[in-house]
Amino acid sequence: MKTKLAALLLLLPLGVAGLLRCTSSNSDLDNPRQGTITIAADESFQPLVKSLTNGYEGIYPNTHFNIDYKPEQEAIRQLLNDSARIIFTTRQLNEKELEIIKKQKGSQKFQHIATDGLALVTAKNNPDSLITVPQLKAILEGKTTDWTAIKGSQEGLITLVFDNANASNLNFVLNKFGIKDIQKLRIISAGSNENVIKDVRENPTHLGFIGVSWISDGHSLASEELSNGIRVMGVAKDAQPASVADYIQPFQEGLEFKRYPLHRDVYIISREGYSGLGGGLMTYIARDVGGLIIQKMGLLPTVVYPRELEIKREL
Structure with a gap:
């Protein structure tokens, strides 16, 4: 009996340590309100991407985007290498690129954000x-x-x-x-x-x-x-x-x-497999004031920021 109790006491710290590791790992994951991720964008979209990410960071000060500006094909390679969470491009991934992600057992989704x-x-x-x-x-x-x-x-x-x-x-x-x-x-x-x-x-x-x-x-x-x-x-x-x-x-x-x-079309392509900071930015652009920022930048947003007008008829 004493031997079994001693064994359980020896295992207990390992279990607690494992639990702490899981808790720490989960807390390290970014989410739409906090965290840091790397994104890549074709350099022709630098003013647009800068305005969108600055706007998001202004709402959620505990978030930060490390942005790599580079030629589009290099940005796509960075996504395929899983060294960028999301990218801004003028095209969707082709079949060969999608196959690479599939072999990696990764996820991908895209969003058309502007013309x-x-x-x-x-x-x-x-x-x-x-x-x-x-x-x-x-x-x-x-x-x-x-x-x-x-x-x-x-x-x-x-x-x-x-x-x-x-x-x-x-x-x-x-x-x-x-x-x-x-x-x-x-x-x-x-x-x-x-x-x-x-x-x-x-x-x-x-x-x-x-x-x-x-x-x-x-x-x-x-x-x-x-x-x-x-x-x-x-x-x-x-x-x-x-x-x-x-x-x-x-x-x-x-x-x-x-x-x-x-x-030409502007897309965001994401490799995020959970509800993280990348998804938060995509939602911000699709459903929030991101569309207003795109419009302010002189482009045509896919989702126009809604404006309420009150019309009064005077009798």
């Missing part, structure tokens, strides 16, 4: 700010190499300026126009969307491609400063537009009903 526009920007002293989709396609195919081919424009060889290879901006136009080879194009990788703007501002013959959220927040001093010295081109779908009104810019009015020809 964005890829903005074409030129220097202020470039006399033309209008372009058609066929003209842009001819440039990307290498058939048009000089600005003189675009009516009303200047002289000079066209140089295309993107942020990075493997980033969403370049991948988007290549996929949209079915471009397979860019070796013959005059093309520059500036390193960031901000650097694209700076490069275009200093070089009148350069045509830049940026995420519109960098310049569409009318309440941001940084956005206003970046907009100085550049033009945002209007893009017409047809080769022979009937009027100037057919040239659409990538701001909210043009993104509504996807009238702007270079519109």
